[in-house]
Amino acid sequence: MPTEIPSRPDTRVLDGKLWHTLPLETALAQLGLSHGGLTTAEANSRRETFGPNELEEKGGRTVWHILWEQVSSVMIVILLIAGVLALLFKGGGGPPIDAIAIFSIVILFVVQGVMQEYRAQKAIAALKQMSSPTVKVVRDGQVQEMSARDLVPGDLVKLETGSVVPADCRIVESVNLRIQEAALTGESEPIEKFSGVLEGEDLSLGDRKNMGYMGTFASYGRGEALVVETGMRTELGKIASMIQNVKHEETPLQKKLDKLGKTLALIALVVAVVVALTGVYIEGKTWAEVLIIAIAISVAIVPEGLPAVQTFSLAIGAQRMVKRKALIRKLPAVEALGSVTVICSDKTGTLTQNKMTVTELETLDHRVELDTQARQYDIEHGQPELAALVACGGLCCDAVLNPDGETGVGDPTEVALAVAAHRYNLSRIALESVLPRVAEIPFDSGRKLMTTIHKLPEGGALPSTISAMAAGLNGSPYVVFTKGAADNMLAICDRVFSVGQVRPLTDDDRARIHAANSKMASDGIRVLGVGYHGLPDLSEYEQPGKVERELVFLGLVGMIDPARPEAKDAVAKCKTAGIRTIMITGDHPDTARYIAADLGITSHDGRVITGVELEKMSDTDLKKALKDANTNCFARVSPEHKLRIVGALQELGNIVAMTGDGVNDAPALKRADIGVAMGITGTDVSKEAADMVLLDDNFATIVAAIEEGRVVYDNLRRFVMFSISGNIAKVIIVAVSPLIGLAAMLKPIQILFSNLLTDGLLGLGMGMEAAEKNTMQRPPYSPQESIISRVVGRHIAIIGPVIGLLLLVVGYLQWQQLGLPNVLQIKNEAERNALFTDPKVLMWGTLMFTALAMMQVGRAFSSRSFLDPFWKQPLRTNKVLVGMILAVVTLQLFVVYTPGVQTFFSAVSLSGTNLGLCIAFAMVVLTIMELLKALERRNAAAKQPGGKK
């Protein structure tokens, strides 16, 4: 094996030849490959040379991008203008303290913002990495699963339906392999692939049928491929502009918050201008004096902590979700989850356990119920029909049994069939030694059928256990076994195997089989039909319509798939949370109804709409049907139908979460507001199309993620409520205090300290608040609803002014008590300036500054719940907030009592009594907020049906 890796500046190799023009052996040799794939050592060394197989995030944001975004934000621009004005109009001869303060806080703010953003981005990148596809690779002679990032040129990868092509590859083996290349070439039809050589250097990508390209996916069949180019050397890597998923998306909530920030900035500007003009023209102050107040107002109103809290909460939300087994692939999903009104869920595996066990066999002549515990079944002598049914079911199967014969790997439906065959001593391995499989038509949820074709031995003799079936083969060299949804099977059968004979299927037989199928289905049993026939030649096997026809019907196999116990609670939780659950399944309508009713999704007489009915319905009919709250079940649907269902629900104003696992589910997942893919059973394609991946495939996980989404939304609303009402109070005191003869109550630096550190730190703590007890007991927020709606709006409108007035009253009384003069009556600027540096005034200012900080702490406690009293929120549920509260108190005391720092903040040490006064003030504010919540609770109770009016 050559150890030297050929240098490949572009894809031209060997004398300028492109990969698709090389014979397979040459391509393999070129990459130094032996049959067992690369060795781990060789792969590691190539990894060093070629780097990880990933696209550089060209569109991603660097620290500089983030920095620029921060610096150019409206809030920072306002602060910068304020800083420059403070520098230009500084009164007195000392250092420009306000300007220095503003600029240092701008720096702090930007650094904090950049760090938060960067960390959030890293967290999301880590989540993205977790969701990067895994591939099956042959290394050291064994098939291993690994992340697609670890592929190197020379790796042999397995491709199967639904898997993404992880790098640029030369096809080595193709079993009906078709690759959907629309993402790269725009061609919507999947391309059939083969392993031969192609002529023509200038063949377009779409015509290179022996190649697979990164970013495309296998839509049918399976195959093996040799990785020839990885990472940025792939065709996709060359077209860097195609990498759309790395674009920085602003979430609707971020947009809303941005808008809010801008509106506040505008209000600040107007208030500041009005205050400045009144100061100069009515009170006769100088521009320098009023500008300081105007600056204070503008910095007071801007919620500086908001951007940091916002990104932090979303990222924390995504991390919490992953702990609950929901992996977020797109950040906007975190908040959209909070608004979900309908969950459309698959049945098998999501609502049920996907642990199938065969419980019934039914042919025209026999019906047996099987003991699910038994390790061995007997087929009584003279029941060749049962033997044929079980053997054919087991042969038409890809599942591989484990040595215990009781478990297996593969589709659970097929594992169940394989286990049953094994228990009857009719296992696939033994039968295939006589009847080797030569071709197959894979299962797809559109046809709801699967077929395998086997070569009969010379002379056509079948194994003795199923020899009686020979009657249906007409001496053909091949035998076809088909299994699938019982109704679909009946539609393609024209004969039946009964009493050891093959005879035409009569209407009476069909009616009996349909009745047996319905009976089993209405007991919640999943039913599969099985059939076979002889095939004269293999030429047309790739066309299902030509092979899956004129079959001999063998019988029905019934299997149970118990509902997930946790799904029932999750459905009930959804109901109280105002979320509707709709089951969409490929299974029989009666089976679907049984399971849906069992889980509380629909009633026993609830309407089940089938795929056939759906096709006949117009969009208006469908919407009308969906308006009925008892129409929560769709059965025998194909993935394409899901798209219509999502569309109709969305047109009815719903925010829809939709699950899916197959290739064909991708469009519906994209269309849904929250596309949910299955982490265990889902195809790569469905995962790539999804916003969220369920790591445990469990319905209850969707509900948990919705709960976390609501928590994120609540926490942001909480911070907005906290921050804006506090800022309104600050603006009121700064704007009004000079009008009633006091000094401006807060200096710009004090306001900045309060907004950035006090609110910022407390805000981060609030972002960590856990779910309130009623989080899943109230209807979802509509995405159109303003962030300051309902209780938040009322709180801001009431608490902001109330606290502002309270502070003014306390400030006024203190001013009087200290015997300070009415500033309005001092007409001389120098005298006014002298007063403002008077120790008594400094003490008064420090008192107000500290009262404000303590008040914020009191408010943070109370804001932990929108409605419930603060003492009902245990401190241990949000230790971060407790830490932040301690930090805020310490910081405030540090600023007030540390010599040197004091001067910077125009503060003096407060007496114990004054500190007590500040704490008392915080208590009063806390009490007011609690009273307001008590009122809100009363109103909420009165609105409940049956509640007090």
Ligand code: ATP
């Ligand atoms: P979901 O509820 O997730 O849609 P489902 O398994 O009920 O899952 P499909 O996978 O579309 O839905 O299957 C539809 C029908 O096809 C099943 O009811 C069954 O009769 C049949 N079927 C399922 N798996 C196989 C298989 N491997 N081979 C043949 N037929 C199958």
